[in-house]
Amino acid sequence: GDSVTQMEGPVTLSEEAFLTINCTYTATGYPSLFWYVQYPGEGLQLLLKATKADDKGSNKGFEATYRKETTSFHLEKGSVQVSDSAVYFCALSDFTGNQFYFGTGTSLTVIP
Amino acid sequence: EAQVTQNPRYLITVTGKKLTVTCSQNMNHEYMSWYRQDPGLGLRQIYYSMNVEVTDKGDVPEGYKVSRKEKRNFPLILESPSPNQTSLYFCASSSLPRFEQFFGPGTRLTVL
Numbered sequence: 001g002d003s004v005t006q007m008e009g010p011v012t013l014s015e016e017a018f019l020t021i022n023c024t025y026t027a028t029g030y031p032s033l034f035w036y037v038q039y040p041g042e043g044l045q046l047l048l049k050a051t052k053a054d055d056k057g058s059n060k061g062f063e064a065t066y067r068k069e070t071t072s073f074h075l076e077k078g079s080v081q082v083s084d085s086a087v088y089f090c091a092l093s094d095f096t097g098n099q100f101y102f103g104t105g106t107s108l109t110v111i112p
Numbered sequence: 113e114a115q116v117t118q119n120p121r122y123l124i125t126v127t128g129k130k131l132t133v134t135c136s137q138n139m140n141h142e143y144m145s146w147y148r149q150d151p152g153l154g155l156r157q158i159y160y161s162m163n164v165e166v167t168d169k170g171d172v173p174e175g176y177k178v179s180r181k182e183k184r185n186f187p188l189i190l191e192s193p194s195p196n197q198t199s200l201y202f203c204a205s206s207s208l209p210r211f212e213q214f215f216g217p218g219t220r221l222t223v224l
Contacts, residue, residue, distance in 0.1 A: 004154075042217065042218075043116075043202055043204075043215030043216055043217050043218055044155075044202065044204075044213075044215045045215070046212040046213065049212070089154060089155065091155075097208065098143075098160060098162065098168065099157060099160070099170060099171070100145065100147075100155075100157050100160075100170075100213075101157070101171070102147075102154040102155040102156070103154050104152060104153060104154040105154050
């Protein structure tokens with residue numbers, strides 16, 4: 001079945017460091033790919049998405065490119081801030097668009 | 113304010129005592145879904161609904177029921193809760209599943 005595998009955490013970075021969180025997927029057909037962010041005590045919020053191969057999603061300085069050849073959707077940010085501290089989830093919706101699969105989440109802590 | 117609300121936010125109950133977690137959205141969304149979040153497992157989809165009276169199983173439906181009698185409401189029912197259903201539950205809605213899902217604040221359930 002469909003699945004998402006993402007980098008284990010936790011990740012601790014200094015402010016202004018470069019961030020990469022790896023995400024790979026297994027899916028039938030052409031899934032849509034998402035990154036969601038969860039701040040402490042809150043529900044998830046969409047960070048960015050990509051619906052077809054080679055699409056690049058971007059938001060708030062974060063970017064991820066849908067790579068069909070490597071079945072990957074890695075999250076990157078050039079310079080993290082303390083306010084980026086959160087748990088990040090990679091997710092896909094299957095080819096029907098109805099079912100969602102999430103990765104296990106990667107906790108990021110950014111220290112001043 | 114556009115939002116997804118869940119009630120209760122916290123619940124402690126005992127094995128076998130039926131309970132319902134309510135979910136309501138005010139965005140006129142067609143699609144609604146329930147997830148459970150467990151450490152090391154990320155979010156797993158329990159049930160989803162494409163529209164009124166249309167529901168289908170997600171990845172982990174065992175022990176849960178849902179109904180969609182009105183567009184705005186999508187309650188999650190545990191007929192006979194067991195300790196392995198202790199978890200953090202999220203409801204989400206979207207206009208279409210490939211679009212952004214809006215998540216509720218979560219319900220923390222403990223089954224003793």
